[in-house]
Amino acid sequence: MFRVPAIVAASLLLVMPQTLLAQSSGKAADKKLYCWNEGKERICSDALPADAVNHARDEFSANSGLRNAQVQRALSDEERAAASTAAAQVQLDQMAEQTRQRTEQAMLTTYGDENALRRVFAERQEVLDNNLKTAQYNVASLRESLVALLAAAGDRELAGGKVADKQAQAIGQRHAQLQSQQRLLASFEQQQQALKVEIESSLQRYRQLKGLAPVDVPAQTPAG
Template sequence: MSRFATFTVVGLLLAVPLLPAQAQKRTADATPKKLYCWNKGSERICSDALPQEAVNSAREEFNLRSGMRSGEVQRALTDEERADAAAQAAQQRLDLAAEQTRQRTEQAMLATYENEDDLRRVFAERSGILDNNIHTASYNVASVRDALVTLLASAGNRELDGQPVPDKQAERIRERHAELVAQRRMQASFEQQRRALDVEIESTLQRYRLLKGVGSDPRG
């Protein structure tokens, strides 16, 4: 009895490795074979094996048994195309984050401000700072311009009298002119910022009215 049992166990152990191999063969037989078709220049190529040079090409795949198309693979992207795709995906994430921020801001705006006057006060400080900057820049432009006019008049009178303009005076004229250009540029920048703020205020108020479901000038 003991000898029979030993041979039976040995036989089972020897038979075990054969089972996975048989299962793999049946699985391989059950896996449908494919036909790959791709373009090489103006030539259409089809094969049941995909060569290395065609791995990155766009191709169609067909089931050899049924003849039906089983799939399609797009060509691999170039480095430039991958970079463009990554940039586009990053921009989409930024746009989504901006939209989510906008929604949270609008919800907070509705919860915080009871009417337009409360909302307008949010912009009062920014408006005041810009108005003060514009006023200061305008004063500086006028002041520098007057100084430049005085210097130019003095230099012109010397030339009319047949006298040369001293180098120091000419240098001061150049400095005052450069300063005037800079002050005018600064004034224009402040004025542009003020116009942009006016647009922002009006846009915010319109959005607030829309969210509140009120008319164009709810002051009560």
């Protein structure tokens, strides 16, 4: 493995195709050149070290010298949790919009009774219930893990030792993950309440369209 700074890497890429023509075509086709940043320094190598796997990097073909891939850096635990939250929210928002469209456009012609209308919401309710249970489990698990980490750190300090940087970092990361899951849980709980209101509102609208709900008549003032 060789590692070179960016100024050398640029020259290397320019002369690489001519140099590699003299090598066997089978070996050249399999080789890559990886380039990534370490602080302010640009590093290029024909092998990717283990400590650079999670870095953002460019991958160049050793055969042509052209970039053929651009790999983003690995996400942190907190970023993965945020992405999961966003994906779950997008799924629920899409399902909510689809449900509203179906109920408004075909409420009278599609649903013969209230039970048929209720089934439209059943899939959304199931997804939301599953997300809620998962978030509840994650909160309980992360809280238990955080308590264990804090207890270990406390025992270390009581014994006259110092909490290691790695241990303190793990506590901070676990706390951030717990807060993220708590926000997600609160969001799902709010959505569950909103869905109940939406279901009841749709049922009332359905009854009105079917002529099943009594019309509120304004109270009349008795003649004096």
